[in-house]
Amino acid sequence: MVSLYEHFLRPLLFLIDPETVHEYALRSLHLASSLPFLNRQASKSSLRREVFGLSFPNPVGLAAGFDKNGIAIPALAALGFGSVEIGTVTALAQPGNPKPRMFRVPEAEAIINRLGFNNRGAAAMAERLQTLRQSTQWPAIPVGINIGKSRTIPLENAVEDYLESLRSLRQHGDYFVLNVSSPNTPGLRSLQDPAALGPLCATLRQELAQKPLLLKIAPDLTWKEVDDILATAESNGISGIIATNTTIDHSNILASRRTKGGLSGAPLRDRSYEFLKYIKTQSRLPVISVGGIMNTIDALARFDAGADLIQLYTGFIYRGPGFIRQVCRALQDRS
Numbered sequence: 363m364v365s366l367y368e369h370f371l372r373p374l375l376f377l378i379d380p381e382t383v384h385e386y387a388l389r390s391l392h393l394a395s396s397l398p399f400l401n402r403q404a405s406k407s408s409l410r411r412e413v414f415g416l417s418f419p420n421p422v423g424l425a426a427g428f429d430k431n432g433i434a435i436p437a438l439a440a441l442g443f444g445s446v447e448i449g450t451v452t453a454l455a456q457p458g459n460p461k462p463r464m465f466r467v468p469e470a471e472a473i474i475n476r477l478g479f480n481n482r483g484a485a486a487m488a489e490r491l492q493t494l495r496q497s498t499q500w501p502a503i504p505v506g507i508n509i510g511k512s513r514t515i516p517l518e519n520a521v522e523d524y525l526e527s528l529r530s531l532r533q534h535g536d537y538f539v540l541n542v543s544s545p546n547t548p549g550l551r552s553l554q555d556p557a558a559l560g561p562l563c564a565t566l567r568q569e570l571a572q573k574p575l576l577l578k579i580a581p582d583l584t585w586k587e588v589d590d591i592l593a594t595a596e597s598n599g600i601s602g603i604i605a606t607n608t609t610i611d612h613s614n615i616l617a618s619r620r621t622k623g624g625l626s627g628a629p630l631r632d633r634s635y636e637f638l639k640y641i642k643t644q645s646r647l648p649v650i651s652v653g654g655i656m657n658t659i660d661a662l663a664r665f666d667a668g669a670d671l672i673q674l675y676t677g678f679i680y681r682g683p684g685f686i687r688q689v690c691r692a693l694q695d696r697s
Contacts, residue, residue: 367510368680370569372680376466379464380464380465380473381477382614385427388434392486393438394434401583404587409421411670412600413562413671414537414574414576415574418504419444419502419660420502421670422442422443422444422661422671423446423650424443424445424673424678426541427449427477427508429477429589431481431487432451432494433489436494441683442683445504445505446501447505448505448507449509450509450541451484451487451507451508451510451531452484453510453524455486457480459480464476465623470614470628470629471627472625474619475626476621476622476624484526484681488534504536504537506536506539506576509528509538509539510547510550511553517549520553520562523533524540524565524566526565528599530571537575539575539604542559543579545609546605546624556594560597561593562598563595575600577604578605578607581606581633582610588640588641589685592646601648602648603650604649604673606652607654608626608653609626612629616677626653630653630654631654634651634652637645638669642667649669649670650671652675654676655672655673662696
């Protein structure tokens with residue numbers, strides 16, 4: 363299935379604007395999610411993982427950014443993901459940055475995006491998830507909700523803004539993620555500084571009670587900055603780290619291809635892998651490894667380096683839906 367997608371379908375899709383393709387795919391998955399006979403694939407029991415108090419039927423999840431509004435969760439689960447992380451969602455609905463804002467770099471197996479947290483807002487997501495939970499379509503996998511800062515809210519009011527989103531959504535997610543690492547919202551990455559991060563983590567941890575609260579970090583930090591973030595996370599009850607977000611370092615792609623935005627895909631592989639290894643030597647916090655996982659060799663290497671779970675996004679785009687089960691089969695063959 364991976365080969366069929368890569369050799370026939372992907373070349374056709376890549377002739378079309380990437381955000382247009384993304385919107386079409388998401389609408390199709392949204393329609394499929396309403397089917398009462400939607401096939402929910404069961405994973406091999408040997409692939410099940412227990413991480414930060416949740417049970418994952420397999421350790422291969424969908425990263426945030428694909429389904430920002432939580433409209434296609436059942437269909438995404440049916441594709442074989444062991445978890446789905448929706449968002450990034452903000453307290454205020456916002457259109458994101460001007461188009462075009464998503465760019466492929468096929469020769470590097472990469473994507474650059476500067477979407478800017480385009481989403482319909484936390485209240486709209488909460489209403490949609492409430493309806494889904496009351497239906498028979500809610501999947502038997504963990505659903506995470508990734509929360510960011512509304513663009514128009516000043517940084518000094520960031521805690522209240524994140525808190526508003528969390529209060530709207532806390533009954534609907536199985537785990538929550540603080541996104542303080544996107545490069546596409548001005549000033550957002552400054553929230554990774556312990557002086558700002560500590561109060562944010564402490565306040566949301568108290569509000570969320572017992573549900574897991576994770577932190578997603580940037581790949582452009584120094585090791586000293588990572589150490590400070592880990593200490594802050596551990597002292598404020600953070601349940602795990604997602605490493606990493608997209609990078610602003612475009613040195614691994616041709617100069618003619620560089621444009622403003624976060625780079626994902628194969629050029630991020632080595633940096634994301636190094637972050638995983640470093641965090642596992644410095645902290646006991648669970649780590650979800652994401653970034654540059656483009657084949658089964660990449661995926662297996664992350665688990666060998668200590669990843670508790672992995673997430674896909676750009677690899678999913680380049681390899682197709684069959685990539686999920688390909689990774690699961692590789693894991694199964696090793697067990």
